[in-house]
Amino acid sequence: xxxxxxQHTLACLTRQGAAxxxxxxxxxTSFSLQRVSLNLQEGKMxxxxxxxxxxxxxxxxxxxxxxxxxxxxxxxxxxDGELQPVA
Numbered sequence: 796x797x798x799x800x801x802q803h804t805l806a807c808l809t810r811q812g813a814a815x816x817x818x819x820x821x822x823x824t825s826f827s828l829q830r831v832s833l834n835l836q837e838g839k840m841x842x843x844x845x846x847x848x849x850x851x852x853x854x855x856x857x858x859x860x861x862x863x864x865x866x867x868x869x870x871x872x873x874x875d876g877e878l879q880p881v882a
Contacts (some may be wrong), residue, residue: 825851
């Protein structure tokens with residue numbers, strides 16, 4: 796399944812708020828949440844998903860009124876110094 800990454804700028808999010816946000820994202824049925832990385836001090840969040848298509852993530856984020864700075868499909872990644880296609 797295609798993999799996607801997104802970056803979000805979050806204003807005044809507490810640790811408890813971040814935990815609730817991650818729970819909501821994990822419960823989504825239109826994509827599979829793989830990883831979330833947060834920096835609450837800088838108000839930044841990176842999210843890794845698996846989804847059948849980009850639109851499924853965009854629609855869920857819009858329904859949740861969650862802005863994203865960017866959303867990209869991962870096509871290639873480096874493993875052990877070698878660039879490989881992502882399955």
